[in-house]
Amino acid sequence: MKKGVEKQNKSRQKLPIFKPLPLPTNADQKHPLLTANKAPMHAPAFKTTAILDESAVGRPFIIHARENDPNRAFGLPRNLWLEFRLLSKPYTVVREITQDVAKLLESAQEKSSSNTRVVFTGRPGCGKSFLLFQAVEQCLQQKWIVVYVPRAVDLVNSTTSYAYDIRTQTYLQPWYSYQTLLRMLTVNKDLLKNILLREDLVLEKSTLPKGTPLTIVIETALAEKQRSVAQAPLYLDAVMKTLEGQNQYPVLLAIDDMQTLYGKTAYRDPQFLPIQSYHLSLPRMLLEYASGKRSFHKGAVLGAISASRTSHPIPLELRDALDLHTEEYPIASPYDKRNKSLVEYADGLKAMPVPEKLTLEEAVGVFEVWKGQRVFGRSNFFYDEAFMGKYTESGGNARDFVWKGLLATLDA
Amino acid sequence: MNTLRPSVLQPFRRISSARTYACARPFSLSVRQQDDFARPERTEYSKPIPSSPNFYTTRAAFYDQLTQLEKAIGRSEAYLRNQHLLPLPDFARASLPPLQPVWKDQIEMGLEFRTKMTTTRYRKITKLLNQLNDFQRIAKTGGCPELEDKLGSILELYESSKKEALLSRGKRKPVVLDEYGRSYTLGKRKTSSARVWMIPVQVAPKNDTPESLLGVLSPTYPVTTTTILVNNLPLNQFFPLPADRERVTRPLKVAGALGKYNVYAIVRGGGTTGQSGALGHGIAKGIVAHDPELEAMFRRAKLTRRDPRMVERKKTGLAKARKRYAWVKR
Numbered sequence: 001m002k003k004g005v006e007k008q009n010k011s012r013q014k015l016p017i018f019k020p021l022p023l024p025t026n027a028d029q030k031h032p033l034l035t036a037n038k039a040p041m042h043a044p045a046f047k048t049t050a051i052l053d054e055s056a057v058g059r060p061f062i063i064h065a066r067e068n069d070p071n072r073a074f075g076l077p078r079n080l081w082l083e084f085r086l087l088s089k090p091y092t093v094v095r096e097i098t099q100d101v102a103k104l105l106e107s108a109q110e111k112s113s114s115n116t117r118v119v120f121t122g123r124p125g126c127g128k129s130f131l132l133f134q135a136v137e138q139c140l141q142q143k144w145i146v147v148y149v150p151r152a153v154d155l156v157n158s159t160t161s162y163a164y165d166i167r168t169q170t171y172l173q174p175w176y177s178y179q180t181l182l183r184m185l186t187v188n189k190d191l192l193k194n195i196l197l198r199e200d201l202v203l204e205k206s207t208l209p210k211g212t213p214l215t216i217v218i219e220t221a222l223a224e225k226q227r228s229v230a231q232a233p234l235y236l237d238a239v240m241k242t243l244e245g246q247n248q249y250p251v252l253l254a255i256d257d258m259q260t261l262y263g264k265t266a267y268r269d270p271q272f273l274p275i276q277s278y279h280l281s282l283p284r285m286l287l288e289y290a291s292g293k294r295s296f297h298k299g300a301v302l303g304a305i306s307a308s309r310t311s312h313p314i315p316l317e318l319r320d321a322l323d324l325h326t327e328e329y330p331i332a333s334p335y336d337k338r339n340k341s342l343v344e345y346a347d348g349l350k351a352m353p354v355p356e357k358l359t360l361e362e363a364v365g366v367f368e369v370w371k372g373q374r375v376f377g378r379s380n381f382f383y384d385e386a387f388m389g390k391y392t393e394s395g396g397n398a399r400d401f402v403w404k405g406l407l408a409t410l411d412a
Numbered sequence: 413m414n415t416l417r418p419s420v421l422q423p424f425r426r427i428s429s430a431r432t433y434a435c436a437r438p439f440s441l442s443v444r445q446q447d448d449f450a451r452p453e454r455t456e457y458s459k460p461i462p463s464s465p466n467f468y469t470t471r472a473a474f475y476d477q478l479t480q481l482e483k484a485i486g487r488s489e490a491y492l493r494n495q496h497l498l499p500l501p502d503f504a505r506a507s508l509p510p511l512q513p514v515w516k517d518q519i520e521m522g523l524e525f526r527t528k529m530t531t532t533r534y535r536k537i538t539k540l541l542n543q544l545n546d547f548q549r550i551a552k553t554g555g556c557p558e559l560e561d562k563l564g565s566i567l568e569l570y571e572s573s574k575k576e577a578l579l580s581r582g583k584r585k586p587v588v589l590d591e592y593g594r595s596y597t598l599g600k601r602k603t604s605s606a607r608v609w610m611i612p613v614q615v616a617p618k619n620d621t622p623e624s625l626l627g628v629l630s631p632t633y634p635v636t637t638t639t640i641l642v643n644n645l646p647l648n649q650f651f652p653l654p655a656d657r658e659r660v661t662r663p664l665k666v667a668g669a670l671g672k673y674n675v676y677a678i679v680r681g682g683g684t685t686g687q688s689g690a691l692g693h694g695i696a697k698g699i700v701a702h703d704p705e706l707e708a709m710f711r712r713a714k715l716t717r718r719d720p721r722m723v724e725r726k727k728t729g730l731a732k733a734r735k736r737y738a739w740v741k742r
Contacts, residue, residue, distance in 0.1 A: 360635055388670035392638045393657035395646035408654040 041372030046092060048138050052102055056094045058361030060369045063090040063137060070136050073186040074148040077129045077256050077306070079399070086407075087373055092134060093365035095127070097354055101135050101302075104352075108300040109142075109250050114292035114348075116300035119258060119322055122354035124308035125399025131354055132254050132304045139252040144299070145188045145243060147180070152257040153312065155283050156265035162280065165233075171267065172281045178221070178232035180282070181239065185218040191249050192218070198245050201238040203231055214239055233281050240285065244296050251299035253289050258303035260312045261287055262342050278341055287345040303349070321346035357396025363387070366398065370406045386411060474527045481540040484566060488547045488559060497554040508553055513545045513567070514575040521570075541570055587701035595701040599694025601719050604682030608694030610673045610702065613638070638664065640675040642691065656688035663696035663715050667706055673699070693718065 023029065044050055046061040065072075076084065084090045108116035120128040129150075136148050154160070155176065162171045185192065192214040201208040201217065204227075208217055221228045221235040228235070243251050255261070261283045264274040277283040288294040289301050305314055305322075314324060317338050325332060358366065367387050370376070377383060390405035462468070466475035492498040515521070515538050522529030548563040572578065587595050592611065599606040617631035640660065642650040651657050664670045675695060679687040696715035700707050710716045724733040731737050 360637060385665055385668070385670065388637070389658075389661050389665055392640065392661055392664070392670055393647060393654070395639070395648040396637075397646075397648050400648045404648070404652075404654045404657075409658070411658070 041088075041091070041369065043091060043369075046134075046137060048102060048141055051094045051138075052099055057096055057099070058093065058359070058363075058365040060091045060093050060365050063092060068140070068187045068189065070140060070146060070148050070187050071133070073183045075150045076133065077150050080129055080133055080150075083402070086375070087369065091369045092130065092137075093362060093369065094134075095131075095355075095362050096359070097127075097131060097352075098134050101131060101352075102138055105135060105139060105142075105252075105300060109144075110298060112295050112297060113251065113253070113289065113299040113301050114295035117290060117292060117303075117348060118300070118350050118352045119303040119305060119318075120354050121305055121322055121324060121351045122307070123328065123356050123397070124306075125397045126354045126356050127358075127398045128304040128354050129256055129306065130398075132256055132302055135302055136252065136254050139250075140187070143191060143249060145184075145191050145249050145251045146254065147184060147252070148187075148254045148256075149286065150256045152255050152283075152286070153260040153309070155280065155286075156260050156263075156267070156277055158266035158268075162267055163230075165281075168281070170279050170281050170284060171269075171275055172233040174229050174232045176282055177236040178225075178229045181218050181221055181232060181236055184239070185215065185222070189215060194248060195242060195246050197238065198242045199238070201234070203234060208238075214242060237285075240294075244294060247297040249298070251296040253286070253296075253299070253301045255286055255290070255301070255303045257306045257309060257312070258290070259305045259314045259318055260309070261290075262315045262318045262346060263312070276339075276341070278345060290349060291345045292348050293345075315342065317342040317346045318349075321349045322351035324351070358391075358398050358401065359396075360391070363391050363396065363401060366401060367406070370402065376406055376409060376411075471525075471527045474525045474533065477525060478536065478540070481537070481544065481566075484563075485540060485543050485547070488544070488551075488563060491559060492547060492550060492554070492556075495554060495556060497550050497556070500550060508549045511545060511549045511552070512579060513541065514572045514578050515541055515570050516572045520572065524570075537570075541567065587697065589701065595698045597694045597697040597701060599690045599692065599697060601689030601693055602682050602686035602722060604679060604686035604690040606677050606679040606687065606690035606694040608691065608698050609676045610695065610698040612702065613672060613674055636671045638671050638673060638675065640677070642677050642679060642687075651684060651688055653684060656684050659685075659688040660691045660695065662692055663699055663710070666710070666713055666715060667699050667703065669699055669703075673702070689719065 041060070041062075043060045043062040046063045050056060051061065063071075071080075071084070071090065075081070104116065104118065120131055122128055133150075136146055139146050149155070155173070160173055160176045162173050164170075165172045195214045197208060197210050197212045197214065197217055200210050201212075208220065217235065217239060221232060261277050263277060265277050265280060265283070267275040267280060269275050278287055285294075289296075290303065305318075306312075307314070314329070316332055316336055319325065319329060319332060320338070320343070364387070367383075367390075371383065377386070386409070389411070390401055390409065394400035394405045462472075464472040464476055466472040466479070469475050489498060516524065518529050518531070518534045521534060521537065527533070544563055544567055548560055548567065551557075551560040551563060587597055589595050594609055594611045597608050597610070599608060613636040615634055615636050617633050638661075640647040642660075647657055647660060651660065661670070664673070675698075677691050677694060679691055681687075682690070693716070696710055700710050700716055707716075726733055
């Protein structure tokens with residue numbers, strides 16, 4: 001029995017990170033076998049002023065690591081995470097639509113978030129998640145408070161604990177709420193310390209008076225982990241309510257995999273019936289912001305659907321709201337049953353179609369990034385032909401261009 | 413001596429359509445016989461003279477023709493000898509331009525000669541015809557137009573009506589571009605077939621700058637891209653596997669024509685490998701149609717060749733084409 005336990009623990013151990021041995025002093029430093037595999041590519045930093053320039057379209061930019069990196073705190077969608085693991089640094093290419101989103105956010109800065117509720121739509125692999133990540137990065141640089149949900153599917157696939165709450169008649173997700181608070185604090189620490197709690201936060205054994213800075217509120221929640229995990233939904237609710245009311249900073253709520261929130265979840269009630277997503281505390285909160293039932297004084301709600309997630313097809317209610325009735329979706333009849341609550345939660349969302357094809361200059365930017373990483377090619381390699389070939393084969397689709405083109409080819 | 417005498421080749425005539433059996437007699441004979449019975453005193457009268465010297469061979473038409481052919485051979489040979497064109501050294505004979513004859517087949521020839529055309533008889537005729545054909549080639553090359561014409565008029569009587577069709581069999585029909593410069597080609601692989609339409613990408617050069625307008629700088633051309641639509645879907649949506657996609661674009665890469673053409677294709681039958689192969693084959697043929705200079709290169713790269721490999725048949729006693737049943741002791 002004990003042996004088995006030990007074995008399990010062993011397999012759980014993380015693989016150590018590869019570290020190259022130091023070279024002997026008399027070694028030829030420039031020998032191709034001894035140089036590092038991934039040469040750092042020089043690219044300008046991803047800054048809003050830089051990316052809004054006309055010449056920025058199709059150029060790769062680098063996202064420098066910071067203390068409050070959103071991709072470290074909130075995480076990333078799976079595809080992006082993998083891509084950044086393969087690249088030596090997180091590179092990203094500015095597209096025309098990136099500039100459009102930047103302008104949209106600029107105009108949203110002074111308006112209520114209910115005015116700017118946009119969902120990125122498009123075919124699988126056209127770059128919706130990347131665009132959302134770029135928007136998050138831009139907002140952080142422009143002193144927005146950012147709440148990023150890179151994998152909304154984790155809110156509904158029954159991977160975290162849940163408990164029924166009689167007061168709100170919803171199922172609370174304490175552990176996820178706790179995590180969200182922690183992440184919000186890591187990313188937005190500098191701004192949250194200037195925002196004060198608007199109402200008293202009454203907890204089980206104590207009360208946090210109004211006027212407490214939000215950083216203190218969240219730190220209190222984090223300090224007593226054992227007890228506060230259960231109360232994390234309360235903390236989160238208070239923090240979000242305060243963010244709604246304040247008008248010092250705009251707030252960005254970015255939700256990837258947004259369509260997973262519209263529908264039944266994998267959580268079950270005591271009768272073993274699937275729980276609706278709007279009966280779970282966190283998805284309900286996100287849905288309320290998305291539908292404009294709740295809104296931030298200043299800010300925006302951005303979402304992205306993930307069209308390649310076959311386990312969660314885009315529900316009819318969301319398709320109606322975003323007007324997604326092209327031939328790539330199954331034909332929807334007006335007589336098909338729609339959930340009225342979900343129709344309300346999807347009401348007023350605007351679709352922002354991401355272009356299906358990378359333009360030639362955008363594709364050149366992506367190509368330069370991967371070429372700089374030396375993932376393919378050799379000496380005397382025809383890079384022009386490889387580029388044109390992969391662009392033609394992928395039909396301009398960004399994911400196919402990289403994953404099924406540059407990284408999958410045996411040409412080079 | 414060098415002039416062609418009119419008697420060298422007698423006017424070659426077709427056999428009259430009257431039936432000339434050895435046993436056939438004029439109908440009047442029987443009337444005469446009746447008269448003979450009617451008249452008491454019988455008079456001696458001679459046999460009718462046969463219309464052909466080959467009358468008693470029972471195949472007069474055939475042997476008449478044969479004789480005439482032989483005569484023609486003899487006379488033309490004599491004429492060519494007179495012209496010092498015969499005997500021809502081997503190297504000269506080898507360098508003669510080919511003149512591919514297609515004779516009437518055995519059945520057609522049988523109808524012509526009104527004889528049962530056995531293989532032996534047919535071979536006899538074709539041997540003579542081939543000989544005459546050789547003489548015609550020599551006459552043509554040697555500069556004897558009169559003889560050539562005469563031989564030609566003889567030989568054309570025996571040439572098959574389907575000569576053109578038979579000679580063009582196995583040869584590829586040339587692809588014709590339509591009024592918009594589109595090519596339409598057919599590609600095949602395994603059990604798949606692809607209909608491919610290709611059109612060159614049309615882009616106007618950028619002539620905005622004053623230098624280029626004045627002709628100081630040559631106009632710049634924007635980089636164009638190829639769009640491939642398969643059954644109305646982009647290539648990446650129709651073929652999810654990278655290997656299939658690369659098979660489709662290979663001819664474009666070999667020709668260095670990526671970005672030069674737009675392709676629209678309809679594929680039917682088979683699986684993804686077959687369909688992508690068929691599409692590649694069709695595109696290769698299309699490129700050759702647009703750019704005939706690439707024909708030899710594509711042939712050598714075996715891009716325009718239809719891959720003849722098909723599914724290997726199942727054999728009796730085996731589980732599949734090659735797989736054997738497991739050995740069982742009992």
